[in-house]
Structure formats: C-alpha cells, structure tokens
Amino acid sequence: MTEKCGLVAVIGAPNAGKSTLVNALVGQKVAITSAKAQTTRARLMGIALKDDVQIILADTPGIFAPRRRLDRAMVAAAWEGAQEADAILLVVDAVKQRRHELEPLLETLKGRSERKLLVLNKVDASAKEPLLALAEDLTGKAAFDEVFFVSALSGDGVPELKQRLADLMPEGPWHYPEEQVSDASERLLACEITREQLYQQLHDELPYDTAVRPESYTQRKDGSVEVRQQIVVARDSQKAIVLGKRGAKIRAIGEAARKELAEILGQKVHLFLHVKVEENWAEARDIYEEIGLDWVK
Numbered sequence: 001m002t003e004k005c006g007l008v009a010v011i012g013a014p015n016a017g018k019s020t021l022v023n024a025l026v027g028q029k030v031a032i033t034s035a036k037a038q039t040t041r042a043r044l045m046g047i048a049l050k051d052d053v054q055i056i057l058a059d060t061p062g063i064f065a066p067r068r069r070l071d072r073a074m075v076a077a078a079w080e081g082a083q084e085a086d087a088i089l090l091v092v093d094a095v096k097q098r099r100h101e102l103e104p105l106l107e108t109l110k111g112r113s114e115r116k117l118l119v120l121n122k123v124d125a126s127a128k129e130p131l132l133a134l135a136e137d138l139t140g141k142a143a144f145d146e147v148f149f150v151s152a153l154s155g156d157g158v159p160e161l162k163q164r165l166a167d168l169m170p171e172g173p174w175h176y177p178e179e180q181v182s183d184a185s186e187r188l189l190a191c192e193i194t195r196e197q198l199y200q201q202l203h204d205e206l207p208y209d210t211a212v213r214p215e216s217y218t219q220r221k222d223g224s225v226e227v228r229q230q231i232v233v234a235r236d237s238q239k240a241i242v243l244g245k246r247g248a249k250i251r252a253i254g255e256a257a258r259k260e261l262a263e264i265l266g267q268k269v270h271l272f273l274h275v276k277v278e279e280n281w282a283e284a285r286d287i288y289e290e291i292g293l294d295w296v297k
C-alpha cells in the first residue's frame with residue numbers, strides 16, 4: 001500500500017466548532033472546546049488516520065478582527081496554519097454564522113488556490129432548507145470546491161468528510177508515528193486542559209486576559225507525572241476569583257484538570273497550580289512562546 005499524507009487547515013469564526021470537528025475527525029480529544037469564543041489560542045494539530053492516509057489537521061484559533069497584541073498573535077498563528085495546506089476547511093456554524101467575522105474570511109479565501117471545502121456544522125441544531133440556501137450563498141462568495149453538512153457533536157457526516165479528506169491527500173510518507181494524535185507537547189496540552197477547566201468553572205467571571213504557563217513537567221520513577229503550572233491573571237481581584245473561597249475554586253479546577261489529563265495520558269498525574277498576578281502579561285514577550293504563540297509586533 002502506498003502511504004499518503006497531507007495537511008488540512010481548519011479555519012472559521014470563533015465558536016464555529018473547529019476544535020470539536022478536529023476531535024471528531026481524529027477520534028479522540030486533542031483540541032480543547034468550550035462554549036466561549038476564542039478558546040483555541042495555540043495552533044494545535046490533530047492527526048487523523050484513515051487506512052493508509054495520515055491527515056494532519058491544523059486547528060487554528062478563530063479568526064476575527066485583531067486589536068490587542070494577543071489577538072494579533074492568534075490571527076498570525078491561524079494564517080500560518082493555513083499556508084501550504086493540501087486543503088482548507090472553512091467551518092461555519094450553520095445556526096449562528098457570525099457574518100461580520102465570516103465575510104473577511106470568505107474574501108481572503110476567494111483568492112486562495114488550495115482546494116476549499118465548506119463545512120456547515122451544527123446541522124443537528126438547524127432546519128434543512130436554510131442550510132441549502134446558506135451553502136449556495138457561501139459557495140458563491142468564495143468558490144468552494146465542495147460542501148459538507150456535519151454535526152461535529154453527534155458525528156453526523158463526519159465519516160464522509162474524513163473519507164473525502166483522505167482521498168484528497170497526496171502520496172507521501174507519514175510525518176508522524178501511527179500512535180501519535182497531536183504534535184502539541186504534553187506539557188502544553190496539560191496547560192490547555194487547565195485552561196479549559198478555567199473557562200468551564202468560572203464562566204463569565206473569568207476575563208480573557210488569563211494564561212496558563214507551564215512551570216515543570218516531570219516523569220516520576222513510579223510511572224506518574226508531576227505537572228506544575230502557573231495561572232497568570234492581570235489583577236488581584238481576578239486572583240481572588242480564581243482561588244475562590246478558602247481556595248475551593250482552584251482545588252475544583254485542579255481536580256477536574258488532573259483527572260482529565262490522567263485519562264488522556266493513561267498515567268497518574270500530580271498537578272500543582274499557582275495563581276500569579278502579572279499586570280501586563282498580555283504585553284510580555286516570553287509568555288507567548290510559553291503558550292505556543294509567536295510574538296507579533
């Protein structure tokens with residue numbers, strides 16, 4: 001059998017379901033998802049296998065009008081992920097399309113020569129007829145080669161999309177070993193999992209200006225792993241929120257993150273979280289590298 005291997009860039013407005021789709025294509029959790037926009041910061045890759053084909057998915061942050069430096073770094077990472085891809089997937093939330101964020105994306109896509117696939121997601125929550133009209137409308141705007149209707153959540157339409165992606169990948173040796181599902185280092189993945197818990201457990205109380213920084217990641221002799229992370233916030237008042245009453249919040253966050261990480265790694269995990277106040281962290285260069293982004297001026 002000839003091996004095939006290719007890169008698929010996954011782009012879309014915030015909250016379109018990109019991470020959920022990457023996880024569904026890979027068949028296990030590699031990117032974090034949440035109901036909050038802009039959950040995905042670093043460019044995580046998922047690696048899906050279909051028979052003799054390795055499909056490398058660049059899971060990009062939602063692309064939107066960047067204002068702050070952090071936002072600009074996210075956008076730069078997103079477009080970097082879209083370069084030299086064998087196919088570009090535009091994921092659109094069929095229910096809430098976020099037109100103001102989608103339109104500039106369609107405009108840019110119009111001029112791209114890669115194969116362009118439109119994925120209308122969340123069909124489980126949408127009526128059929130508007131879907132067809134939407135597909136036609138968007139295809140007219142960016143000349144998509146193909147349209148797929150999927151529910152990343154329920155898995156509807158995902159096998160068909162995966163098969164098609166596999167067919168589109170060029171011949172070539174695999175880039176990653178068979179058992180690898182993500183290129184994010186485990187250290188960074190562990191931070192993403194903690195960040196996901198912060199979003200889930202703090203809801204609207206949590207400002208976007210929060211980062212999780214890896215401090216250390218040590219394999220212990222007894223087969224367990226010791227993970228130390230810093231939760232960076234901008235103000236003392238935010239620190240109090242993250243800690244909760246007598247530290248109850250941070251304990252709950254740490255406990256849930258530890259459990260999830262242990263499950264993903266198949267290893268016992270000791271997780272230590274520290275909260276640190278750093279007023280201008282979003283302007284500090286070193287933290288970008290630590291959370292997997294390039295510094296953008």
Ligand SMILES: Nc1nc2c(ncn2[C@@H]2O[C@H](COP(=O)(O)OP(=O)(O)OP(=O)(O)O)[C@@H](O)[C@H]2O)c(=O)[nH]1
Pocket residue numbers: 012013014015016017018019020021032033034035036037038039040060061062121122123124125150151152153154
């Ligand atoms: N009903 C429904 N909800 C979905 C589907 N796919 C994703 N969602 C939900 O939509 C929300 C956003 O999903 P994500 O996968 O985090 O979206 P994203 O595009 O990666 O978001 P960013 O990280 O902000 O760029 C989550 O609450 C998902 O559970 C779907 O097929 N149907």
